Amino acid sequence: MKIVIIGGTGLIGSKTAARLRKQGHEVVAAAPNTGVNTITGEGIAGALAGASVVIDLANSPSFEDKAVLEFFETSGRNLMAAEKTAGIKHHVALSIIGVDRLPDSGYMRAKVAQERIIREAGIPYTIVHSTQFMEFVGGIAQSGTIGDTVRLSSAYVQPIASDDVADNMAAIATAEPINGVVEISGPERIRMNELVARYLKAVGDDRKVTADPDALYFGSRLQEGSLVSDNNPRLGRITFEQWFATSDRK
Template identity: 80%
Template sequence: MKIVIIGGTGLIGTKTGDRLRRQGHEVIAAAPNTGVNTITGEGLEEALAGAEVVIDLANSPSFADKAALEFFETSGHNLLAADKVAGIKHHIALSVVGTERLQDCGYFRAKLAQEKLIKASGIPYTIVHSTQFMEFLAGIAKSGTVGDAVHLSPAYVQPIASDDVADVMAGVALAAPINGMIEISGPERVRMNELVARYLKAAGDPRKVVADPEARYFGAKLNDGSLVSDNNPRLGRITFEQWFATSARK
């Protein structure tokens, strides 16, 4: 089966593609650096020709409100239009647990707009909502850094390793569309400030983490239910300690 991965040269795209190729499928890693651009439309028709499944992992290069919305709306319109021309049988998109609850943040408003386009397209689809990737912990620490301290919300998170995400995305690509959403999470629920403190300690980083209920997460104020799922999520198998031991230092 031919499967096109939009954003196929990124972290999740590369790992998902590897898994699908090992199972004998033809995988096209579509990205601007491979001649496929969902913003301009360049290469889309050629890439999707003969494909049955599209996995959309494209991400906005900017978290700014207007830029993110323009990216996801333009990319979504162009990709879904190309899907229809190609007769795609299953459109899959990766989104974020809590998107609908974090509408104070322009990035999450943009992701919700993307999801609405997919649902209204008439193309069979599956949307995968994932919690934050463990690979993003350094970025979360950076976003909260003020001087030598890291100010972070004590809200719960349940981060998932990218290998677990790729396992799910590959499995969804080979399954029938559900015309709905599934949610995936890591195996451990922990407070954000506590997890980042563990990460920095393990990395030998001297920054001190401060639990700050007023700290924003990319512009959004969090509560204990903002970033976690109680909707029977599929749980990953890789713990923070296992991920850090094998992946964080690569």
């Protein structure tokens, strides 16, 4: 089966592609640097020719509210139109658990818009809602840093390793579309400030982490359960300690 991965050269895309190729599928890793651009439309038709499945992992180069919304709306519409022409049988998109609970975040609003385009396109689909990746913990720490202090929300997170995300994306892409949402999470639930404190201690970073219920997470104030799911998500197998022991943490 031919599977096209939009954003196929990135962190999740490259790992998903490797898994699918190992299973014997023909995989096209589509990205601007491979001649496929979902904003301009360049190369999309050629990449989709003969394909059955599209995995959409495209991400905006800018997180500014207007720019990120324009990216996901333009990319989504161009991609869905090309998929209709190509006769794609399953569109799989990666999104975020809690995406509809954080309207103050421009990025989350843009992802909601992307999901709406997918649902209204008439192509069989599966949307995957994931918790935050373990690989992004360092970035979360940086986002809350002022001087030597990291001020973060005490809301819960349930981080998932990118290898677990890729396993799920490959499995979902080769299954039947559900025309709905699948949720995936890491195996351990922990407060955001505690996770970052654990990470900084492990890397030998002496910044002090302070819990602040009013601290914003990329523009949004979090409730305790904003970023986690109690709806029986598929759980990853890799704990934070296991990930840390094998990751280059870049």
